[in-house]
Amino acid sequence: MDKENHSSDMESGDCNRLQNDDNAAPRIKDVAFLADVSTATVSRVLNQPHSVTETLRNRVLKAVGELDYVPHGAARALASRRSRTIGAIVPTIDNAIFATSLQYLQARLSGFGYTLLLASSDYNLEREHKECQTLVEKGIDGMILVGEARGQQTYEVLVKKHIPYINIWIYNPDSPHPCIGFDNYGAAYQLAEYLMDIGHRKIAMVAGINEGNDRAVGRSTGIRDALASRNLKFHNGFYEERPYSIEDGRNTVSAWLSHSSPPTAIACGNDILALGVLFECISRKIRVPEDMSITGFDGIELSAHVTPALTTVSIPSAQIGTLAANYLVARLEDKTTASKTRLSSHLVIRDTTAPPRID
Amino acid sequence: MDKENHSSDMESGDCNRLQNDDNAAPRIKDVAFLADVSTATVSRVLNQPHSVTETLRNRVLKAVGELDYVPHGAARALASRRSRTIGAIVPTIDNAIFATSLQYLQARLSGFGYTLLLASSDYNLEREHKECQTLVEKGIDGMILVGEARGQQTYEVLVKKHIPYINIWIYNPDSPHPCIGFDNYGAAYQLAEYLMDIGHRKIAMVAGINEGNDRAVGRSTGIRDALASRNLKFHNGFYEERPYSIEDGRNTVSAWLSHSSPPTAIACGNDILALGVLFECISRKIRVPEDMSITGFDGIELSAHVTPALTTVSIPSAQIGTLAANYLVARLEDKTTASKTRLSSHLVIRDTTAPPRID
C-alpha cells in the first residue's frame, strides 16, 4: 500500500507526477515531489515567500497551480498553533445592528486572512459560555464578545488558553477587560435630559430585556437616573421590558395609551421597539410628536425614513466591527493597540420629539 | 526537556498528576495519566461513550473535569478527517432576510454539535469563489451557498474534496445541484399577474442588482415575462436596478413620479426598496394605494407594520436556515434526504395595492 517513488534525485519531476490513488486531494508532499524540492520549502513558499529564492518559489507555485493544491487547515493549525480563525458570539444575528457590525467585522477579518467562526447566545449567558467553550475547542485565535457582563468562568476559559478577546458594544473605562464601544448609560442619560429639557415630565419607557444584557441595563438605568436627577420617576411606573420586535413595541403601549393619564413621551430601548410604538400611535390617530414624543436607540437606516422620522441615538455599528477586527489582529501579531476604545454615539433629533402640549 | 514519568503501571495516578510545565492546557495524555487509562480510552469516552465500561468512563470523565480538559479541535479534525464545521457564504450578512436565515441555521447547527464558519461575497462571484477556497482550506465538512449561478470551478472545488453543499434561497428542479428554497421567478410572475388582474397596465419595477444574483434575475424576469404574457412591457421602460437600501428606493422613483405619464404600480425586488418607494410617495403626498400601488418581496416583519401595510411576497427565511442545517448534517451522517426541497412563498396582499384610478 505504501508508495515507493519518492527518491527525489530523479531527473525532472515533470513527467513523474505522483500517482495519487485516484483523485484524492494533493498533499504538500505531492507538490514537493512535482517541484522537486522538500516539503519544508513548499511550506516556506506558502508562509514566508521571501525566504525562498525566486527560481524555487516559482517552481513551487507552478506545482501548486498544476495540482490545485489547497493546504490542509487542521494540519496547519496543529503544527503552527494558529488557526487564523476568530470566534464571535453575538446575542442574535437577527438584529439589524449586530448584522451590520458582523458584516464589517467579517469583511475586515477576511482582508487580514482570517475567518469568522460565528455563534449566538440568544441573550443567554449560559449558552454563551457553552458556545465559548465550543469555539475555543475549535481553536480560535481570538474572540469577540458582546457586552461585558458574564460569568468569570467564561473569561477564564479564554485567559487560560491565552486567547485574546474583546468586548464590543460597550465602553467601560473601569473594566479589567478590553472593549470597543460607547457609553450606553451616558447616551441614554443624555437622551432623557433632552426630553426633560424640552418640557416632558411624564416619561415612560419600553426597554429591551435587561436580563443578561448589560447594554439594555445601561440604557434603562441611564434613563431612570436622569429622571431621578430631576426628581422624576417613570410616569405611573410605566416601564416595561420587551423582546426586540415591532409587534412587542406596539402591544406594550396599548395599555398606557388608554390610561387616564398617559405619558407625553416614550423612550425606547431600541429603534425596533420605538417603531412599534410609533406605528401603534399612528394607527390610533395619536399625533406624533404633538401628542406623544417617541425616541429610539441604535439609529438603524429605517429610522430616518419613517414619517415622522424617528429621534434616536445613532451608534457606529460598522466601525465597531472593523475596529474589533483590527484590535484582535494587532494583538495576534504582537503589535501594540489601545485596549479600550471609546466610540461616540450621537443623539439624532428628528421629528418624533417635541415639547409636550400645555394642558 | 522530555518528561519521563509516563510509566502507566504505577499505583493510583491520583497523587501523581503530570507536572505540566506551568499552566499549559492539558492534553489527552494528561487525562489518560490521571485516570490511569490509555489515551485511546479517553478518546473513546469522548467520542463513543458506550464502547467503554461505566467504571472507566466515569474515571475518565472525572479526570476530564478535574483538569478542565478541552480537546484540541485541529488535532481532532486532522486525525478524524472531520471538523464538525459548516461553511456558509452569503452575499451580505447585513440584510434582514439573510440574517434571519443565518440565525436559524446557526442555532440548528449548534444543536447538532456543528459550528458555523461564515463568509460573505458582497454579491461578487469572484469573491465568493475565493471565500469558498478559504473555507474549504479551513476544512469545512459541508457548505451552504446562496443561489445557484456561479462558476463551475467553485462547484468543482467542493466536489473534488467531497464536501456536500446546498444552494439555498432558490428552487430549481432542473438544476444538477441540491437546493432548498422557492421559485423566485414564479412568485414574481404571480405577483405581476395580480397587479394586472386588478387593472394595472402601467407597471414599473425597481429591482435589486441582477448581476451575479440569480434570485434578483428570477424576480425581474418573472415580472417582465408576466407583463409580456399580456403584451405589456415596463411602462415607459421604467425598470431600474438598485442596491439594497431605502435611500435607493426613494431616489429611484423620483424621476418617474414627475414624468408626464407615471406608472400606476411599482413592483420592487425586495421590501427595503419597496419601503423606500413607499416613503418617497408618502413624502410627496402621493396617495398609496389610490394613486400608486407598490409591492415588495421578502416579507420582512416591518412590511406588516408600516402604514399603509406593504403588499409583498413572504418567504420562509427561518425555515430555509433550519432545513439547510438538517440537510447537511443528514448528508454527513449518511442518512438519506431529499436533495431538493421546494418551499412555498406567499403573496401577501395588504394595503399598498389597489386597482388604478380610472382616468
Added chain:
DNA sequence: TGCAAATATGTAAGCGCTTACAAACATTAT
C-alpha cells in the same frame, strides 16, 4: 584565494488527536 558569516534548502521531529489492530479478558458452548 581562503575563511567566516550569511543565506538557502533539506531532514526529521513533532503538533494532539483517532483508530486499525493486537492483546487481554469475560462469556458461553462443547
Added chain:
DNA sequence: ATAATGTTTGTAAGCGCTTACATATTTGCA
C-alpha cells in the same frame, strides 16, 4: 476443562503540516 466467541482496553501508526536544527551554498572581505 477447553475452545470458540464476544467484549473491552491498549499499542502505536499515522493525519498533513511547520519549524528547529543540520547541511549545503553563496557572499563578503582580508
